[in-house]
Amino acid sequence: MSNFKLACVVMMCMALLSAQNGDALSCGEVTNSLKPCLHYLQNGGVVSPSCCYGIKGVVNAARTIADRRATCDCLKSAATSFKGLNVDFAAALPDKCGARIPYKISPSINCASIK
Template sequence: MENFKLACVVTMCMALMYAQNGGAVSCVQVSNSLAPCLLYLQNGGVVSPSCCYGVKGLVNAAKTIVDRRVTCDCLKSAATSIKGINVDYAAALPEKCGTNIPYKISPSINCARYTCII
């Protein structure tokens, strides 16, 4: 268990350094990719093709552990900070777009659980 915690701390530090130094995925990219999803995330209904394009683009961009961690942390932050987001709609978004991520988007997700691999 101690090795797991250490690996997660190291991964988190790498993620922060990577994001600050122009990593492949940034919170700006996550926000821009999901901007077309805002109407759905707040009101439900039909998910637009441009929203799904953004979701799939993020899934494809997050290839490394660091990218997945940055993406997860950004999604968690957005789910917490953007007013009116329905967490059930957010959790259903990847499936509605025909893609898969190993966690449900929510303000309470433990990103380390899904991105730290030993």
């Protein structure tokens, strides 16, 4: 599958963690929050607790439409920078962690349409 979806998931998680701290979401923070997910996104298997913590943090931090859109944009751009990411693993990650994301993780998502 594609590296794009994985990168999107990673970026989204990092952005949410940043927002929890009351700061504006940044792509760097989204990426850092999702680094524990890279092994799963590339290889599948068991999702680590630290990965799920990162995802939930990013999701909880993206409280505004602007935050959710910025997180989406970060994820889309990050997906292209990570090699070997599996799009199906990325799409399944929020459910595996019990994180509710208001849009489907997909390389074709229009981030501007997120509410």
